[in-house]
Amino acid sequence: MRHLSAIKCSIKDRNARFVAFGVALIVGSCLLAINQGIPFLLGEPMTPGRWISAFVTPIVPFFVSCHGQGMKKAD
Numbered sequence: 001m002r003h004l005s006a007i008k009c010s011i012k013d014r015n016a017r018f019v020a021f022g023v024a025l026i027v028g029s030c031l032l033a034i035n036q037g038i039p040f041l042l043g044e045p046m047t048p049g050r051w052i053s054a055f056v057t058p059i060v061p062f063f064v065s066c067h068g069q070g071m072k073k074a075d
Helices: 002-012 014-041 048-056 059-074
Strands: none
Touching: 002 014, 002 059, 014 048, 014 059, 048 059
16 A cells, blocks of 8 residues: 555655656657557557557556655655
């Protein structure tokens, strides 16, 4: 439960959210290029599964950043 409260604490903090959005933008873009870049360059169609993956990809770095910031504040 300590980890979830760390994430909730960071999401409530404006500066932590700002940093997390930046991390999500940069890391999420890199992950999106790695995961979807080759199919995109080969002209393969975007299936519903790929759209879901593309949507979820930047969410993961956002929550990882929030977790790290929250855990640092908890110490």
